[in-house]
Amino acid sequence: MSEHVDSVKTYTAVWLILLILTGVTTGVAYIDLGAFSVVIALLIAAVKMLLVALFFMHMRHSTKLTQLAAAGAFLWLFIMMAFTLADVWTRGLVGTPGR
Amino acid sequence: MAEQAHAPVESLALREQFNTPEQQKESSAFGMWIFLVTEVMFFGGLFLAYTIYRNTYPVVFGMASTSLNAVIxxxxxxVLLCSSFTMVLGVRAAQLGRRRALVIFLILTLLLGMVFLGVKAYEWNQKFVEHHIPGAHFHFEGAAEQGPAQLFFSLYFVMTGLHALHMVVGAGILSWLLYHAVRGRFTAEYMTPVDIAGLYWHFVDIIWIFLFPLLYLIDRHMR
Incomplete structure (x- = not known):
């Protein structure tokens, strides 16, 4: 928290990397990578998210409790996504008896 | 701040229910993070709906997605990343008790947020011109099925619209901060509102970091 004051240099570096990654993700979108374009786009987005959370949102200076709560978001999101998609994507894979 | 002989001194930085200013700050940040986790679930439902329908209608979603302007x-x-940068510099200025710098960075953040919303308004207007607003006059050229195309634009408007609504709320919060920063309410000892608002502003940025590639980019290579 406020006892950790990061330098303007650190913030500027993070900001520049974020801008570069935005350029990269836009450029890569025009290259045909097949199914991997989604993977690459999400990977770059995840890196940008981590940079914003760790540096701009001071996550790296947060208490363990706060870090755990924030990381918990991924667990809840995973449960919602995985269980819903497990249903939707497997419908019709097995025949329904009596139909 | 009535100081009596043995009564503990209460201040903005240390309310009586907390033991130390540090504990108070941590509690505030923790509370904000819990709220942001609920926001992750809120937007998560929309991202999930988008994933399901994009998989169900990959061709039409690809065409509709490519009709958006990726350069804009x-x-x-x-612009949004720059606003996060000015916001974090504002928080830093508040940490160091630099009132003037805080005011300047809050104004810059607010302006960049307005630029983002302005560009968004321009994009939405383009959709009106192109008849890409779901409803009676919807028409998407080249798509055999209009239904899935409407579905894409429905999700586009709900997702970018809710994101923009968060930006509008953020702009309101920034204005409130600005008012109090000008009046010198925030000090190096007490700048929790600035800190917490920063968390919110960066979070809205993170949502856009995912919306941008998912809505604008991932089907572009097929054209």
């Missing part, structure tokens, strides 16, 4: 989207992403 990328530039607007850059």
């Amino acid at each position: 989207g990328a530039l607007n992403t850059a």
Whole structure:
């Protein structure tokens, strides 16, 4: 928290990397990578998210409790996504008896 | 701040229910993070709906997604990232008790947020011109099925619309901060509102970091 004051240099570096990654993700979108374009786009987005959370949102200076709560978001999101998609994507894979 | 002989002194930085200013700050940040986790679930439902329908109608979603202007989207992403940068510098200024710098960075953040919303308004207007607003006059050229195309634009408007609504709320919070920063309410000892608002502003940025590639980019290579 406020006892950790990061330098303007650190913030500027993070900001520049974020801008570069935005350029990269836009450029890569025009290259045909097949199914991997989604993977690459999400990977770059995840890196940008981590940079914003760790540096701009001071996550790296947060208490363990706060870090755990924030990381918990991924667990809840995973449960919602995985269980819903497990249903939707497997419908019709097995025949329904009596139909 | 009535100081009596043995009564503990209460201040903005240390309310009586907390033991130390540090504990108070941590509690505030923790509370904000819990709220942001609920926001992750809120937007998560929309991302999930988008994933399901994009998989169900990959061709039409690809065409509809490619009709968006990726260059404008990328530039607007850059604007938003710049606003996060000015916001974090504002928080830093508040940490160091620099009132003037805080005011300047809050104004810059607010302006960049307005630029983002302005560009968004321009993009939405383009959708009106192109008849890409779901409803009676919807028409998407080249798509055999209009239904899935409407579905894409429905999700586009709900997702970018809710994101923009968060930006509007953020702009309101920034204005409130600005008012109190000008009046000198925030000090190096007490700048929790600035800190917490920063968390919110960066979070809204993170949502856009995912919206941008998912809505604008991932089907572009097929064209």
